[in-house]
Amino acid sequence: MEKFDVVIIGAGPGGGALAYDLKAQNLKVAVVEENLWGGTCPNRGCDPKKVLISALDAKRHAEHLVGKGIQKAPEINWVDLMKFEKTFTDPVSSGTKKGLEDAGITVIDGSVKFKDAHTIQVGEKQIQADKFVIATGARPGILEIDGKKHFKTSTDFLKMPTMPKIITFVGGGYIAFEFAAIASAAGAQVHIVHHNDRPLKAFPKADVKRLISQLEENGVQFHFGVDVSRIDKNAQGFELVSAQGFSLQTNEVFCTAGRVPNDDALALEQAGVTYSKRGIQVNDHLQTTAENIFAIGDVVDKSQPKLTPVSGFEAQYLAGYLAGNQAAITYPAIPTVVYGETRLAMVGIKASEAEKDADQFEIKDLDLTSWFTYRRLNEPLAHATVITSRKTGAVVGASLMSSEADDFINYFAMAINGQLTPENLKQTIFSYPTAASDLSYLI
Numbered sequence: 349m350e351k352f353d354v355v356i357i358g359a360g361p362g363g364g365a366l367a368y369d370l371k372a373q374n375l376k377v378a379v380v381e382e383n384l385w386g387g388t389c390p391n392r393g394c395d396p397k398k399v400l401i402s403a404l405d406a407k408r409h410a411e412h413l414v415g416k417g418i419q420k421a422p423e424i425n426w427v428d429l430m431k432f433e434k435t436f437t438d439p440v441s442s443g444t445k446k447g448l449e450d451a452g453i454t455v456i457d458g459s460v461k462f463k464d465a466h467t468i469q470v471g472e473k474q475i476q477a478d479k480f481v482i483a484t485g486a487r488p489g490i491l492e493i494d495g496k497k498h499f500k501t502s503t504d505f506l507k508m509p510t511m512p513k514i515i516t517f518v519g520g521g522y523i524a525f526e527f528a529a530i531a532s533a534a535g536a537q538v539h540i541v542h543h544n545d546r547p548l549k550a551f552p553k554a555d556v557k558r559l560i561s562q563l564e565e566n567g568v569q570f571h572f573g574v575d576v577s578r579i580d581k582n583a584q585g586f587e588l589v590s591a592q593g594f595s596l597q598t599n600e601v602f603c604t605a606g607r608v609p610n611d612d613a614l615a616l617e618q619a620g621v622t623y624s625k626r627g628i629q630v631n632d633h634l635q636t637t638a639e640n641i642f643a644i645g646d647v648v649d650k651s652q653p654k655l656t657p658v659s660g661f662e663a664q665y666l667a668g669y670l671a672g673n674q675a676a677i678t679y680p681a682i683p684t685v686v687y688g689e690t691r692l693a694m695v696g697i698k699a700s701e702a703e704k705d706a707d708q709f710e711i712k713d714l715d716l717t718s719w720f721t722y723r724r725l726n727e728p729l730a731h732a733t734v735i736t737s738r739k740t741g742a743v744v745g746a747s748l749m750s751s752e753a754d755d756f757i758n759y760f761a762m763a764i765n766g767q768l769t770p771e772n773l774k775q776t777i778f779s780y781p782t783a784a785s786d787l788s789y790l791i
């Protein structure tokens with residue numbers, strides 16, 4: 349039976365990064381992957397999504413400048429866009445696997461099941477290790493309703509050969525908002541059906557309201573307070589039905605009501621690892637309830653957002669811990685972004701929390717549409733909410749909305765993590781005219 353120092357289960361951004369770090373410590377490392385090497389982000393998540401966002405950007409930027417130097421806005425050709433997207437996704441799996449192999453890491457294809465805390469089964473093979481790291485990520489969740497087999501998922505959307513005339517997303521989270529923006533820019537009639545009145549719940553209510561208005565102006569239709577209970581197939585496509593009498597006809601329906609951790613097929617009971625529908629339970633060393641088994645990334649039950657750089661941060665932490673650094677994991681302020689024509693980005697303390705402690709925090713709420721940075725693009729929506737500490741002057745939180753907010757939020761993340769004050773910022777010269785050169789007017 350083959351034996352390793354560490355076996356990593358799952359070759360996504362978390363597992364992949366950890367494998368290189370542990371190999372650099374001269375450990376005998378193997379990675380097991382059951383699907384595409386590279387995991388969700390580069391194959392069926394962030395990266396292909398952002399390729400589609402590039403086409404949306406080109407169209408919307410041009411639209412805003414029609415009559416201001418641009419003659420006509422371009423149209424998105426979905427078939428060509430998909431071909432372009434494939435040039436990014438097609439090489440990922442083989443390239444990732446080869447990269448690991450070339451670094452001297454053992455790569456094994458197959459699904460893992462634990463036999464005990466030191467042994468796994470992969471196909472016919474049993475493999476032993478001193479330590480295991482579970483980095484199996486998450487998969488699209490499917491609502492338990494009649495006709496659920498008709499649901500398509502985010503993975504299907506990102507390889508959809510043609511854009512349907514009418515497209516519906518059930519569940520108003522990151523994926524629904526991002527794909528709705530893409531699909532409507534590509535010419536589809538788009539619906540988002542959400543079970544309550546609070547989509548994108550983690551983001552500030554006022555910002556989400558602005559985003560909804562913008563999407564509505566682009567033709568997206570929202571249906572709030574609707575619990576879809578059945579999907580019926582018919583000649584035109586599908587009918588979505590609720591017990592309260594809601595009915596909607598669509599050509600395709602996507603379940604975008606959250607993702608579920610891949611912790612249920614690993615036979616974790618055999619290894620003494622505690623897990624639930626929320627993910628694998630870990631302590632502040634990312635150690636599971638089995639002493640020699642750790643977990644990182646989207647498969648972990650945690651309060652931090654489940655994002656690629658968070659999986660990478662945990663991989664980096666765990667490599668340090670296994671090398672002997674005993675400190676508990678502490679997360680920096682984590683920026684999160686909803687992509688679309690206007691990005692909605694936030695980091696640090698939210699305005700809703702700061703409002704409760706007005707003695708401690710100052711909140712600036714600014715419409716930026718008339719600022720040079722956004723007026724030159726004739727952007728319809730540019731907004732910033734910035735929260736600073738009254739005591740130190742340091743920035744502690746921000747939420748930003750603009751076509752540049754996905755990049756711009758990173759300056760705020762650095763300012764928060766570095767506890768930068770306006771005085772510190774004055775010591776930096778930013779290139780001008782850029783969004784960053786507006787920083788001193790915002791903080």
Ligand SMILES: Cc1cc2nc3c(=O)[nH]c(=O)nc-3n(C[C@H](O)[C@H](O)[C@H](O)COP(=O)(O)OP(=O)(O)OC[C@H]3O[C@@H](n4cnc5c(N)ncnc54)[C@H](O)[C@@H]3O)c2cc1C
Pocket residue numbers: 357358359360361362363380381382383384385386387388389392393394395397458459460461483484485486502523610613614644645646647654655656657659
């Ligand atoms: C549509 C979409 C868009 C997204 N956009 C963004 C974004 O813009 N920015 C961002 O930061 N994040 C984004 N995310 C989230 C991001 O993709 C994840 O947070 C990230 O991929 C998590 O990395 P991971 O390594 O923890 O897990 P994953 O990337 O999911 O990798 C886990 C791997 O484990 C494998 N595996 C599972 N079970 C087993 C088993 N039993 N045996 C062997 N292998 C197994 C899987 O096949 C997979 O390859 C997006 C996700 C989706 C779906």
Ligand SMILES: NC(=O)c1ccc[n+]([C@@H]2O[C@H](COP(=O)([O-])OP(=O)(O)OC[C@H]3O[C@@H](n4cnc5c(N)ncnc54)[C@H](O)[C@@H]3O)[C@@H](O)[C@H]2O)c1
Pocket residue numbers: 491518519520521522523524526541542543544546547548549574575576604605606607653654655684685686687
């Ligand atoms: N830009 C990014 O960073 C990005 C983009 C896409 C995905 N992701 C990651 O993937 C995760 C999953 O994305 P997602 O959009 O599927 O999930 P999500 O958790 O962001 O949103 C799911 C939404 O569905 C709603 N919902 C739940 N049950 C429902 C029902 N029965 N009917 C209608 N609505 C229902 C929830 O209230 C929630 O608002 C994200 O949380 C994030 O971790 C990140």
